[in-house]
């Protein structure tokens with residue numbers, strides 16, 4: 001009898017523990033491809049989701065290679081958020097191979113050809129344009145609302161939009177002061193097309209031909225063409241990507257008699273606690289540095 005009682009008691013305790021676990025389900029996992037998207041998931045989704053980010057700060061997103069841990073996280077994700085199949089082809093390939101395409105949300109799907117305003121075609125660096133950021137975070141908020149509390153997400157989104165607008169206004173004010181002959185620049189890879197379009201700048205040429213940040217060194221012929229262009233158009237600013245080789249750009253600046261290239265970090269956010277650890281901080285930091293170089297060099 002005593003044994004039976006103990007058995008019943010144990011069963012009750014066990015099932016109530018199981019019930020407690022069921023009452024507090026694990027948070028849905030949202031996996032972001034790189035730090036800028038991780039920031040948006042955090043700001044808009046708050047603490048409702050478990051969050052994992054794939055490409056760490058200071059790493060190169062275009063040519064990233066998934067590791068075993070990434071694949072494990074991706075497999076158990078409720079939602080996977082990427083920028084564009086052009087920026088993260090490795091993520092698209094993984095989703096296709098693992099049957100996860102329905103769980104993968106592209107914030108800027110440039111395969112659809114619904115971005116007619118952009119002369120630069122499929123430039124996936126849409127996060128450098130606050131107008132696009134408003135659209136992309138809208139898309140993100142709607143999708144997060146289907147796996148979390150839509151009301152809370154909506155409130156966070158509405159607050160965030162105001163922040164995006166503040167960044168846009170400050171950059172607009174800043175770049176409006178530049179005279180027409182100080183608006184041309186050369187960039188390392190084709191990542192500032194959206195930014196240039198927003199603030200009335202002109203990317204005269206890029207050092208690397210493809211939109212990827214990691215490519216083979218450009219040819220000697222390309223070098224002399226760039227040098228001639230820089231002299232002819234009176235370009236004073238060559239922008240390089242922080243963390244990527246700038247040997248070519250340095251030689252170019254030297255031969256053109258320009259100050260050393262300006263290293264900017266539009267491609268990722270800094271680790272938490274450092275300047276540029278949020279999209280707003282990153283945009284203002286890089287925007288101010290670019291404006292300073294264009295107006296003083």
Ligand SMILES: [Zn+2]
Pocket residue numbers: 062125189190191211212213267
């Ligand atoms: Zn890039």
